[in-house]
Amino acid sequence: MRILLQFPEGLKSKALEEQKELEKQGNEVFVSSASCYGACDLAIDEAKKVKADKIIHYGHAPFVGKTEIPVEYKEFHQDIDLELIKKHLGRIKNFTKIGLITTVQYIHQLDEIKQVLEKNHKEIFIGKGPKCFYKGQVLGCDTGAIDEILDKIECVLYIGGGKFHYLTLNYEIPVFIISPNGEFKRVNDEIQQYNKKLQGALLKSSEAKAFGILVSTKIGQFNLQGAEEAKKKLEEKGKSAVILISNEINHIALQNFNLFDAYINTACPRIIEDYERFEKPIININKLEELINFM
Ligand code: SF4
Numbered sequence: 284m285r286i287l288l289q290f291p292e293g294l295k296s297k298a299l300e301e302q303k304e305l306e307k308q309g310n311e312v313f314v315s316s317a318s319c320y321g322a323c324d325l326a327i328d329e330a331k332k333v334k335a336d337k338i339i340h341y342g343h344a345p346f347v348g349k350t351e352i353p354v355e356y357k358e359f360h361q362d363i364d365l366e367l368i369k370k371h372l373g374r375i376k377n378f379t380k381i382g383l384i385t386t387v388q389y390i391h392q393l394d395e396i397k398q399v400l401e402k403n404h405k406e407i408f409i410g411k412g413p414k415c416f417y418k419g420q421v422l423g424c425d426t427g428a429i430d431e432i433l434d435k436i437e438c439v440l441y442i443g444g445g446k447f448h449y450l451t452l453n454y455e456i457p458v459f460i461i462s463p464n465g466e467f468k469r470v471n472d473e474i475q476q477y478n479k480k481l482q483g484a485l486l487k488s489s490e491a492k493a494f495g496i497l498v499s500t501k502i503g504q505f506n507l508q509g510a511e512e513a514k515k516k517l518e519e520k521g522k523s524a525v526i527l528i529s530n531e532i533n534h535i536a537l538q539n540f541n542l543f544d545a546y547i548n549t550a551c552p553r554i555i556e557d558y559e560r561f562e563k564p565i566i567n568i569n570k571l572e573e574l575i576n577f578m
Pocket residue numbers: 320321322323324346422423424425503504550551552553
């Protein structure tokens with residue numbers, strides 16, 4: 284069998300070991316070297332070019348439906364020490380009804396974590412986001428696992444590392460994190476700061492005359508229809524707007540146009556975190572109506 288392997292950035296160092304193992308089994312193996320940030324980004328074109336029979340996509344759970352070339356997902360799990368959960372129980376002593384979420388890396392322990400909390404008289408709620416594969420899973424573009432249970436809970440408890448996932452948990456109730464390195468903190472202030480910056484970009488965009496509308500061809504991000512609707516709405520407001528298509532959205536390539544005052548992003552909603560590098564305000568398409576109202 285001809286197989287194309289695809290790794291997210293943090294797992295690329297495993298490529299050789301995986302390749303050797305699959306070759307030992309008699310497969311012909313190719314490795315995608317392109318950037319990969321999520322299961323929204325499957326290397327279908329590369330797989331077609333090398334006539335692969337399947338893609339093995341590491342580190343993420345399924346995100347898109349059926350694909351032209353079959354995809355096998357190999358998640359990468361890490362264990363979190365359950366003693367950490369017990370250690371920080373006192374910090375959430377004033378809350379009984381808790382919304383629990385984590386990333387795919389720790390999802391295999393969600394039930395165990397729930398049991399630890401329940402044994403300590405907590406009532407645990409676990410929802411499911413529309414784009415997520417698992418209950419209790421959070422993605423940078425999907426906090427539905429909390430939205431679904433928000434009216435039942437007193438606080439959110441996120442188990443996982445990094446800032447990427449918790450920055451979108453923009454709720455009025457307390458949001459706590461326990462990270463695998465043992466850190467516990469309340470992150471509402473940090474989330475608010477992040478949202479203030481995004482709001483600033485929205486206000487600046489309202490003064491723009493020429494818009495670049497960004498569309499990614501990545502399988503789980505492609506939104507041409509949204510881009511066409513945005514173009515129409517901006518033109519109705521007397522603005523000029525161009526739909527810009529690429530696989531990876533690259534701020535340097537965009538700067539070379541030297542034409543746009545602001546960007547509307549229809550691709551991964553987290554691209555806008557790099558807004559300082561874009562040098563122009565950039566907003567996500569879900570903020571378009573708000574932007575139009577400001578114009
Ligand atoms: S769209 Fe962005 S946040 Fe969502 S899965 Fe893809 S890379 Fe992650």
